[in-house]
Amino acid sequence: MVFIFGINFNEASLVKRSLESFYGIGPKVSQRIxxxxxIHPWAKVGTLKNTTVMDLTAELSNMKIENDLRREVQDNIRRLRDMGSYRGRRHAMGLPVRGQRTRTQITTARRLNKIERGGTGRIQM
Known part of the structure; x- marks a missing residue:
């Protein structure tokens, strides 16, 4: 087992996939890191040297990921709600925010607005 940024990873897992498991790191950012x-694109976590693992951990500690990024997203949505903007009202009602169709395909947006982004489903003014 290898610890990267305080999380235990299996030695047989890919480094790219392990980096992408963090909230806020996608394919492009993991490729850049x-x-x-x-680090070779198909490298396993177990083949990394200790110095490389320490450098990865130091790099991740400098980035805004996981709880810091989640808090920032929730703060941005809260700011939109407090301003009373159109997007803030859509977030508060649990409706699609970016102009998607609401006549038939609304269930995904309702689910995302309530769970992932911390929406309450009510208008708060």
Whole structure:
């Protein structure tokens, strides 16, 4: 088992997939991090040297990921609600925010607005 940024990873898992498991790191960012530390795209976590693991952990600690990023997203949505903007009202009602169709396909947006982004489903003014 290898610890990266305080999380235990199996030695047989890919470095790219392990990095993408963090909230806020996608394919492009993980590819950029791996290129910075000269890690092969198909490298396994178990093959990394200790210094490389420490450098990865230091790099991740400098980035805004996981709880910090979640808090920032929730603060941005709360700010939109407090201003009373159109997007804030849509978030508060649990409706699609970016102009999607609401006549038939609304269930996904309702689910995302309530769970992931911390919506309450009510208008707060």
């Amino acid at each position: 791996m290129a910075r530390f000269h």
